[in-house]
Amino acid sequence: MHTADRKPVKNFFPRFGKGPFDFQVDRARRLRYKGPAMETSFRTRLLEASADPCDERLALLSEALPHVVTKDPAGLSWIAEFSSLEKDRRRVWASIGLRLWDMGKLKWRPPAPARSATSSKKAATTPVTDWRDLWSAPVSDLKGCGPATTAALSEAGIVSCADLLFSLPRGYLDFRTVVPAGTCEEKKPQLFFMTVDKVQRIGRKCFAQAHDDSGVMQLMWFQFVPGLAQLLRTGAELYFIGEPHFHNERRQLVHPRVLAERPLGVGVIYPTSTGLGSGQFARLIASALTRIPDARTLPAEVEARQELWPLREALACIHRPDETLTTDDLRRLQEGIHPAQRRLLFEEVFGLQCAIGLRCGLAARFEACRVDADRTPEFAAVFGFDLTGAQRRAITDVLGDLATGHPMRRLLQGDVGSGKTAVAFVCAAHVVSTGRQVAVMTPTTLLAEQQFRSFSAWCRHFGWQAALLTSDTPAAVRESTLALLEAGKIQMLVGTHSLIADRIQFADLGMVVVDEQHRFGVDQRARLVNKGGAGLQPHLLVMTATPIPRSLALTVYGDLESSRIDELPPGRPRVATSAHTTKTQKKQALMRFARAVSGSEKGFVIVPLIDAVEDPERASIDVAVDYISRQFPELPVGVMHGRMSLREREPVLRDFEEGRLRVLVATTVVEVGMDIPDANYMIILEADRFGLAQLHQLRGRIGRRSAPEAECMLFGSAKPTDEGRQRLDWMVRSSSGFELAEADLDMRGPGDVLGGKRQAGLFKPAWIRNIELLQIARAEARELLVRDPDLSGHPDLAFVVRTRFGEDLFDESGG
Known part of the structure; x- marks a missing residue:
């Protein structure tokens, strides 16, 4: 083609600045x-x-x-x-x-494309020289952490390099030991060397069988990886890594890793919540380990006295165990008792104790209303019954705090029906007698209504006014209540979370009582405490019918003094508890329940759901009411659940209290605040799905007066889990809330006991069982705070305490 012929065509390619023939050459070069x-x-x-x-x-x-x-x-x-x-x-x-x-x-093997000067190569990152900078260094700075990986880590709450380093392994696997298929352990990662017997592909699924000299293993992949086809052939001798599951006599591996060559050293297994594979996660960890600067997150004298590993070496050992690790050291890592893990465990508990100590120190700087006179006999006379010895001891503890002139912070523990409300009223009455107001906050409207009925009746004897404030309170009543409260005309205000609203202002708040305190976070308690007036901080009394295990009392509730009501009022019947899992057992129990409530007794039927629309396969109010009405048409049945308003609940409760209703079918809304003295029978459907603490609370709704007998019948679900069966066994075996609290802690862990996401710890399942370490860390932290009350001499430690356990532990109120 002539040059003259090319010129006109060239104008059609202004973006490239080349002719069509040049463009074809460029295209060929790119395809190359x-x-x-x-x-x-x-x-x-x-x-x-x-x-x-x-x-x-x-x-x-x-x-x-x-x-x-x-x-x-x-x-x-x-x-x-x-x-x-x-x-x-x-x-x-x-x-x-x-x-x-x-x-x-x-x-x-295609050649690597040449990178231009403007390619997406990561810019050199600034080395981390200060420990505190590690918490702000983004994971995207690490080699191999692109946008997709960064997003996946962020979704799992891992944003900084420090977040990554403290995302600890969930287990270890010794690649130096090949486990025989016939003697393997269930649900534990292990390495196997087996010969493939047969392979069957069904769509994207793959099923195979392999064996060694000791036995046979079934292999399953529900999302088959195409690359496995190259390895998984009949007769191939391969290494498999996975957690066996036993089904009768069969052993199965689901989605095992398959390797042609034997892995070396010790494998580290990370949680799968990030969506990344253990290998990719381990590579990011290895990159982050190189960035750890020198840090003094524990005082040098504490490290030496407790013989603790340096932090950098501890993290390196936990994340990248050396190939020369002894079998004994590997066992310690797997059990969570290795010295490297003890270092991190001690640091966590020590930091928490420092945070608690700082809060206690702040609270001690404030003043609160002082109560000098003990008027317990006068205030307790309104009950019509004598206080137990445990109730009197608890009141004495509280009055001792009120006499100091500093804000009280006390936890009152008492089993279901032990009389905590009476103790709270006597203590509140002492504060009201000084001319100040009291707020009582409960987690549910039903409990608020119950507490209001008790408190208002007792207040009338002394000419005090009590008021109720919940989400069901009409607007006109709410406005008048707020005005009277601000004017100081209301002495006791009972309510739910509504009490922490900004609009609610007290004339002179002297005391806050929080009932069922485990339902509230630190922030919610602090917001109510901050409503104190006249330059004084209110006293705080938190109550729970869910006993706090000793380990948690030493840690997350360590800023609260503790009192226990460990005896019940005389004459209370022991509630017999039975578990029923078969249809025959449930039918017999239901007949016994019907006979009892057909006479002079009343009973509850507790269901997990309100209506069948939520889950047609599970028990609901609709299903339970329909069944009882058909089987026992002579029984008057009422219904109660959380969607009902106060106007709808009141007539049902009144009819049940006065005997016009013999059976109340309800959800767990009756767990707290339901006081029907002559209700002595209860059936809980799908009881194995509830936690032990909740089951114990529900059982506490019956047997609240002298009676020949009271019985709680626990109906298991169609397919209860092993843990569900354990809960039923514990409920049948024990009636002690303190024993059940310890058992519940062992089974479910402490949960978010600090009440805030930022406060979640690294080693909760470990430290809650290590009383000795808790006591040592508490003593060391208290000794340090005596010498350095605000941790100004330990900046790295102060930073860790604030970052790890949340700024709300340092709030100005001390609440």
Whole structure:
């Protein structure tokens, strides 16, 4: 084509600044570096050379040959022959190469694309020289952490390098030991070496069977990885890594890793919540470990006295165990008792104790209303019954705090029905008698209504006014209540979370009582405490019918003094508890329940759901009411659940209290605040799905007066879990809330006991069981705070305490 012919066409490509022929050359050059295109080109060159092995075509093959890879001996020999290739053998050599290519024994490895100066290469990151900077260094700075990986980590709450380093392994696997299939342990990661017997593919699923000298293992992949087809062949001897599951006599591995070569050293297993594989996660951890600066997160004298590892060495050992690790040390890592883990465990508990100590120190700087006179007999006379010895001891503890003139922070523990409300009223009455107000906050409207009925009746004896404030309170009543409260005309205000609203202002708040305190977070308690007036901080009394295990009392409730009401009022019947899992057992129990409530007794039927729409397969109010009405039409049945308003609940409660209703079918809304003295029978459907603390609270709704007997019948679900069966066994075995609290802690862990996401710890399941370490860390923290009350001399420790356990532990109120 002539130049004159090209000029007009060139105008159609202004974006490229080149003619169409230049563009075609650019396109060919780009295709040259694309894998599939170059593979086709290489085969074509082999084909052309086998037809005409001229020098030009051999030169093109020579240029491409460095990018051809093979592990096959014939392929390696073919590549090696090229350097000494005779001219008369060129055609045969090219033909052999073409056959090897078509047999898949030669593979193309495309060259790495050249990076331009403006490529997406990561910029060099600034080295971390200060421990505190590690908490702000983003994970995206790490090698191999691109945008997709960064997003996946962020979704799991891992944003900084420090977040990553404190995302600890969930287990370890000793690759130095091959476990026989016939003697493996269930649900524990292990390494196996087995021969594949058979393989069956069904769509994207794959089922296989493998064996060793000790037994047979079933293998399953529900999302088969295509690359496994190269390895998973009948007769192949392979290594498998996975957690066996036992089904009768069969042993199964679901989605095991498959390796042709034996792995070395010790494998680290990370949680899968990030969506990343353990290998990728471990590579990011290895990169983060190189960035750890020197830090003094524990005082040097504490490290020396407790013989603790340095932090950097501890993290390195936990994340990257050395291949020379002894079997005993590996066992310690797997059990969570290795010295490296003890270092991190101690630091967590020590930091928490420092945070608690700082809060206690802040509270001690404030003043509160002082109560000097003990008027307990006068205030307790309104009850119509004598206080127990445990109730009197608890009141004495509180009055001792009120006499100091500093804000009281006390936890009152008492089993269900032990009389905590009476103790709270006597203590509140002492504060009201000084001219100040009291707020009582409860987690549910039903409990608020129950407490209001009790408190208002008792207040009338002394000419005090009590008020109720919940989400059901009409607008006009709410406005008048707020006005009277601010004017100081209301002495006791009972309510739910509504009490922490900004609009609610007290004239002079002297005391806050929080009932069922485990339902509230630190922030919610602090917001109510901050409503104190006249320059004084209110006292705080938090109550729970869910006993606090000793380990938690030493830690997360360590800023609260503790009192226990460990005896019940006389005459209370012991509630017999029975578990029923078969249809026959449930039918017999239901008949016994119906006979009891047909006479003079009343009973509850507790269901997990309000209506069947939520889950047609589970028990609901609709299903329970329909069944009872058909089987026992003579029984009057009422219904109560959380969606009912106060106006709807009141007539139901009144009819149940006065005996017009014999059975109340309800959800767990009756767990707290339901006081029906003559209700002595209860059925809990799907009881194995509830927690122990909740079951104990529900059981506490019955047997609240003298009676010949009271019974709680626990109906199991269709397919209870092993843990569900354990809960039923514990409920049948024990009636002590303190025993059940310890058992519940062992089974479910402490949960978010600090009441805030930022406060979640690293080692809760470990430290809650290590009383000795808790006591040592508490003593060390208290000794340090005596010498350095605000941790100003330990900046790294102060930073960790604030970052790890939340700024709300340092709030100005001390609440």
